[in-house]
Amino acid sequence: MFTVRSFVFAASALLGFWTAAVEATLRRHDASWAPDSVLYATAANISIDCQSRYSVLLNGTSPGPTLYLEEGKTTWIRVYNKIPDHNLTVHWHGLTARVAPYSDGTPQASQWPIAPGHFFDYEIRPEAGEAGTYFYHSHIGFQEVTASGPLIVKSCEKEPYDYDDDIILNFQDYYNKTDTTIETGLLANPFVWSGETNAILLNGQSGTAQSDNATDKSCLPHIIKVQPGKTYRLRFIGQQVISLITLGIEHHDELTIISADGALTKKAKTDHLQIAPGQRFGLLFKTKSAKEIQKLNQASFWIQYENRDRPANVSGYAILSYELPSDRPSNETSITLPESKPLTLPSEVSDWLEYTLTPYNTTANPFPPSSSVSRTVVITVQQKSNGTLQWAQNGNIWKEANISYPYLTEIYKRGESAIPDYEAALKNYGWDPKTLAYPAKLGEVIDIVWENNNGQSGGWDIHPFHAHGRHYWDLGSGNGTYNATANNAKLDALYIESGWTPATRDTTMQYRYAASGVPNTTAGWRAWRVNVSEPGVWMMHCHIVAHRIMGMQTAWVFGNASEITGRVPEPYVAGYLDYGGSAYGNATYDPLVNHYFDN
Incomplete structure (x- = not known):
């Protein structure tokens, strides 16, 4: 029954099974060498959901900066661990087959963690056909609740789906307990559960407060600005650590899936999105025309998101805002949350797509x-x-x-x-x-x-x-x-x-x-x-x-x-085999690093 597919798979396996050996070289990463990107991991108090939380941050923010890679190009990312009392690694979620063997970021599996006061140079090379939406995060303890950020791989060729612009929409969970408190309880005897998420964040904002009671923007709805009559690629990233999220957009129920977990798919229609921790989805989203906006007499629409299959019900809002000639400056906009939910989202999750x-x-x-x-x-x-x-x-x-x-x-x-x-x-x-x-x-x-x-x-x-x-x-x-x-x-x-x-x-x-x-x-x-x-x-x-x-x-x-x-x-791997080995740098030592990929 699978004769044709059996032949195609066998031929592909013969062609690609044995990965060609990569010519290894060692290089001292001293002042004459520079990485393509740098991430600094620190720990500090930051406002999340309008509350102060001691958190691991990347370049001082949560989520961390968006990193851009290119197909067929080697990218070096230096990660500094400036957290005084904890190890760190970074995992390149969805791209681990495209990193050097000791760069997966998994402690006790593929590498030793980065010790406090040290840094490590990660080498990544996406292959042709791997353009898409990914993310990076710490793989130590509970750090990734805040220590994560978007990662986009750009295509080296024209992609098959046309769109005017893309928008990154990044989900996270918020816990008002510290990482250490949560980790200690989860490993304790007697056991102490972490509790449920206190809020769901979209691009760092929980959407649980309105202008008259928000102490800062971290608890306000995130505003997504679009123009009429355009097609956008919405890149949804599931960086949350517990919540299975379902999402809908008021008066916009025609969504088209075009990618999942970084890989392009054929178009699939849906009226709402569902995204779990670790998942990514790409959607083609067509905005309404100026005439349709005028007919509705409405230029802003609620994006409503909720968790599913957890003991506590958690929800939040973002705003889809059309940019029209008559718009006032954004600093004059006052946000008032809806008195009742504008959408009724499905409660059943197990059959979605x-x-x-x-x-x-x-x-x-x-x-x-x-x-x-x-x-x-x-x-x-x-x-x-x-x-x-x-x-x-x-x-x-x-x-x-x-x-x-x-x-x-x-x-x-x-x-x-x-x-x-x-x-x-x-x-x-x-x-x-x-x-x-x-x-x-x-x-x-x-x-x-x-x-x-x-x-x-x-x-x-x-x-x-x-x-x-x-x-x-x-x-x-x-x-x-x-x-x-x-x-x-x-x-x-x-x-x-x-x-x-x-x-x-x-x-x-x-x-x-x-x-x-x-x-x-x-x-x-x-x-x-x-x-x-x-x-x-x-x-x-x-x-x-x-x-x-x-x-x-x-x-x-x-x-x-x-x-x-x-x-x-x-x-060529001697410096990677011990904790704090010669492949790991610090303030007084330039690391000796293997260059795995051949440019």
């Missing part, structure tokens, strides 16, 4: 047919309680504190003895009991299925699962437990009917289909298809940050020791 999104270009990265699947790894997530609360994946609770050395550095130091035992993993639900990691062989095609168990409490939760490394194909989701035969038949039928194949993603939702039920019941799944082609150490984890801290992470090792270390010969 399921089995809908498909790649814009299906030949560049062909979908592997079910006949190519080597094995299926079912990962059942369940909460465990023994004084503290933890999240386990097939019984494996993965916390950074339990891993003494980053996997990648150990593979360089100890070779094959540091690689997870493949045969032991096959007998133990996919993971090696000794290393706590999931091994995979290069060339495998693996279906990874996340199944949702409600544990001893009987309550289900939602989980946005994110994969580092190369993007996977999203096979869909559903209630109950996964039936591969039924789901593959569904995918076959969609392909025969319309040529539809799944989109590639890096973050997708494991939904819940009831709030509670009989304890220890598994109900709800999300399935991925992963082409194991990028040697290295890659994390796959829940992007609700509190859940990640509680152990909802899996570490995957793709390839054997020679395949992983062959990407960069050992002499």
Whole structure:
């Protein structure tokens, strides 16, 4: 049934399976060398939702500055850790297959963190076809609640969708507790939950207050200015750490999805947006004409956003404001919140755009047919309680504190003895009991299925699962437990009917289909298809940050020791193998850095 697709996938795999070795060079990053961008991480009090919070900031703001990269061009980003008492890393969310091997920003997996008073030079090179919307964030503790920022990869060619301008719309959550308080409680015995988000921020503003009671703009609605009769590309970024958000725009219910998680898709119509932590969506948005605005006698429209499937209901507003010749200066505008909600947004979330999104270009990265699947790894997530609360994946609770050395550095130091035992993993639900990691062989095609168990409490939760490394194909989701035969038949039928194949993603939702039920019941799944082609150490984890801290992470090792270390010969990585090594600079030392990509 998949004869044509099987041939296309096999040909693509033969062409792209073995990544060409990159000629490694070492260079001293002294005064003669300059990075393309610089991020300074500091900790200070900042006003969020019109309240003061001690937070980790990037270049003094939250969100941090927007970074722009180009396809086919190497970009160096220097990150200074000026936080006096905490480590730092930066993860390039959605682009981790395009960074140097030790630049993924995952502590205890691919690199040592940046010590206080030190800096690290990250090397990133997006490939052709990877233009899109991404973001960067700290991968240490709860820091990313504020330590994150947008990242846009520009195309080296004309893109297929036309628009007049683009607008970045960046979501975050606000907690009035400090990072340290939250982290301490999540790891404590007895356990102390972080609590629910206090506000949802859009471009740094919560939209919960109006002009007469706001002490600063951080609690006012964010104003998005547009012109009549234009087409905009709205780049929505889910930098929030817990909230599944649904959003609608007053009198504007024709939205067109054109990208998901950085990859272009064929057009998909929707009347509202839904975005989880870690996700990104690109929308084509056509504004009304000047005549339509005059007919409505309204030039400003509410953007209403709300969370879903959490114990506390949190909402906020932004404003879509048309720029008309008669507009007064913005400093004269007074904002009054609506007395009642202008929109009724859907309460159901589990069916939004399921089995809908498909790649814009299906030949560049062909979908592997079910006949190519080597094995299926079912990962059942369940909460465990023994004084503290933890999240386990097939019984494996993965916390950074339990891993003494980053996997990648150990593979360089100890070779094959540091690689997870493949045969032991096959007998133990996919993971090696000794290393706590999931091994995979290069060339495998693996279906990874996340199944949702409600544990001893009987309550289900939602989980946005994110994969580092190369993007996977999203096979869909559903209630109950996964039936591969039924789901593959569904995918076959969609392909025969319309040529539809799944989109590639890096973050997708494991939904819940009831709030509670009989304890220890598994109900709800999300399935991925992963082409194991990028040697290295890659994390796959829940992007609700509190859940990640509680152990909802899996570490995957793709390839054997020679395949992983062959990407960069050992002499060139010596400075990366120890905490505070020679690849990390400080005020008195210029780092010795490997240049991985060949310009």
